[in-house]
Amino acid sequence: MxxxxxxxxxxxxxxxxxxxxxxxxxxxxxxxxxxxxxxxxxxxxxxxxxxxxxxxxxxxxxxxxxxxxxxxxxxxxxxxxxxxxxxxxxxxxxxxxxxxxxxxxxxxxxxxxxxxxxxxxxxxxxxxxxxxxxxxxxxxxxxxMIKDAAEIVELRRAGAAIDAVHRRVPGMLRPGRTERDVASEIAAAIVEEGHRTADFVIVGSGPNGADPHHEVSDRVIEEGDIVVVDIGGPVPSGYNSDSTRTYVVGTPAAEAAGRIEILVRAQQAAVDAVRPGVTAEQVDAAARDVLAEAGLADAFLHRTGHGIGVSVHEEPYIAPGNPLPLREGMAFSIEPGIYFPGRWGARIEDIVVVTADGCERLNMTPHGLTPAG
Missing domain, CATH: 3.40.350.10 (Creatinase/prolidase N-terminal domain)
Known part of the structure; x- marks a missing residue:
C-alpha cells in the first residue's frame, strides 16, 4: 500500500x-x-x-x-x-x-x-x-515546475541522502575492482542511506568516463583512472536525488587535473548565474562560456541541466535555446561535463532550487577531483 x-x-x-x-x-x-x-x-x-x-x-x-x-x-x-x-x-x-x-x-x-x-x-x-x-x-x-515548501523539503532529504553515498564512494574505488563491483556496492549504499531504490548508477572509469551515458561494465579500474560516478534514486516520498562527482584512483595526469579545475569553475559559474528572471539558456551559457574560453567547448556534449522532482528528468531544461525565465521554486541540476573519447571524462552535478535572490544548493560534497581510498 x-x-x-x-x-x-x-x-x-x-x-x-x-x-x-x-x-x-x-x-x-x-x-x-x-x-x-x-x-x-x-x-x-x-x-x-x-x-x-x-x-x-x-x-x-x-x-x-x-x-x-x-x-x-x-x-x-x-x-x-x-x-x-x-x-x-x-x-x-x-x-x-x-x-x-x-x-x-x-x-x-x-x-x-x-x-x-x-x-x-x-x-x-x-x-x-x-x-x-x-x-x-x-x-x-x-x-x-514550481516546487512548494513541502516538495523542497523532500528534495533536500534526497540531496542529503545521495551526499552520504558519495562520501562512501572513495572507499569503494581501488585498482583491481570492476566497475560492476563498485556499482553493486553503491546501489546497496543508496538504499542504506535512505532511498527507496537505486534508480541509476553510472561508474565510468578511464575511457568509459568519456561516454556521458555509460552505465557499468566489467572493466577493471586501474591506477591513475579518472572515474565518473553519477547516482540517484527516489526517497520514500518519490522525490529524486541526482548527483555526479569525479574521482581519481592514485595520482592524476597533470593535464586532466587542470582541466577538471576548469570544469569546477564552469559549474560554479552556472550556479552563481541562477536567480529569478535569468533564462535557462543564460545559465547554460554561464558554464559553456568558461569552458569555451579554456578551449574546451567541443568537449562539452550535452545541456547543463534538467529539472527534477517526481521524475529524475523533467522541466525546466537548462539548455541552449531555452528562453524560459527562471522562477522561485524551480529545481534542477547544474552538471557540465567534459569528455575526451578513448581517454577520460569528468562531470560535476548538483541540484539547486531557485530562491528569491539566487539559489540553494542541495549537494554539498567536494566538487573537485576527489581522491579514492
Missing amino acids: ITLPFAADVYAGRLERARSLTRASGLGAIIVGPGSDLAYLVGIEGDTIERLTALVVPADGEPTVIVPRMELAKLRGTAVSALDLRVVDWVDGDDPHGLVLFALPSAPSRIGVSDALPALHVIPIGDRLGVRPELATPVLREGR
Missing part, C-alpha cells in the same frame, strides 16, 4: 491548479495516464499497461479516475481515496475508452493527454470523443 507523502489537501490543491490551467489553456479536459504526472496529481504510482488507467480532469467539473476493476486495490492509500474522487471501473470486454466521455460534463472540442499515455489509448480516446488529442504538457509542466 502506498503511503501519501503529503496531506490530502496538497493533492486537492494540485488538482484544482490543474483544472484552472486546463481552463486557461482552452482545453475542455486533460487525460492523465500512469507515470510521474499521475503520481504528482493523486499519488498513483506505476507504469502504463494495455488496460486503461486514467485520471480525467475536466476544465469544469470533478475529476474522475478510470481504472480496471482488477486494479482497484491500488487506489487505497492514494489521494483518490483520501479525497473521495469519483472512480469508474471496468472489466475486460467493456469499452474503457468510451468511459472518458462518461467522465466529462459535456463533449469537449479540445482535450489534452499526458505525454506518457501511449497511442494504444490516445487514438481510441480521440475516436470516441471525435477530437484530435493534444499534448497536455503545457498544463502539467506549469504545475510541476
Whole structure:
C-alpha cells in the first residue's frame, strides 16, 4: 500500500491548479495516464499497461479516475481515496475508452493527454470523443515546475541522502575492482542511506568516463583512472536525488587535473548565474562560456541541466535555446561535463532550487577531483 507523502489537501490543491490551467489553456479536459504526472496529481504510482488507467480532469467539473476493476486495490492509500474522487471501473470486454466521455460534463472540442499515455489509448480516446488529442504538457509542466515548501523539503532529504553515498564512494574505488563491483556496492549504499531504490548508477572509469551515458561494465579500474560516478534514486516520498562527482584512483595526469579545475569553475559559474528572471539558456551559457574560453567547448556534449522532482528528468531544461525565465521554486541540476573519447571524462552535478535572490544548493560534497581510498 502506498503511503501519501503529503496531506490530502496538497493533492486537492494540485488538482484544482490543474483544472484552472486546463481552463486557461482552452482545453475542455486533460487525460492523465500512469507515470510521474499521475503520481504528482493523486499519488498513483506505476507504469502504463494495455488496460486503461486514467485520471480525467475536466476544465469544469470533478475529476474522475478510470481504472480496471482488477486494479482497484491500488487506489487505497492514494489521494483518490483520501479525497473521495469519483472512480469508474471496468472489466475486460467493456469499452474503457468510451468511459472518458462518461467522465466529462459535456463533449469537449479540445482535450489534452499526458505525454506518457501511449497511442494504444490516445487514438481510441480521440475516436470516441471525435477530437484530435493534444499534448497536455503545457498544463502539467506549469504545475510541476514550481516546487512548494513541502516538495523542497523532500528534495533536500534526497540531496542529503545521495551526499552520504558519495562520501562512501572513495572507499569503494581501488585498482583491481570492476566497475560492476563498485556499482553493486553503491546501489546497496543508496538504499542504506535512505532511498527507496537505486534508480541509476553510472561508474565510468578511464575511457568509459568519456561516454556521458555509460552505465557499468566489467572493466577493471586501474591506477591513475579518472572515474565518473553519477547516482540517484527516489526517497520514500518519490522525490529524486541526482548527483555526479569525479574521482581519481592514485595520482592524476597533470593535464586532466587542470582541466577538471576548469570544469569546477564552469559549474560554479552556472550556479552563481541562477536567480529569478535569468533564462535557462543564460545559465547554460554561464558554464559553456568558461569552458569555451579554456578551449574546451567541443568537449562539452550535452545541456547543463534538467529539472527534477517526481521524475529524475523533467522541466525546466537548462539548455541552449531555452528562453524560459527562471522562477522561485524551480529545481534542477547544474552538471557540465567534459569528455575526451578513448581517454577520460569528468562531470560535476548538483541540484539547486531557485530562491528569491539566487539559489540553494542541495549537494554539498567536494566538487573537485576527489581522491579514492
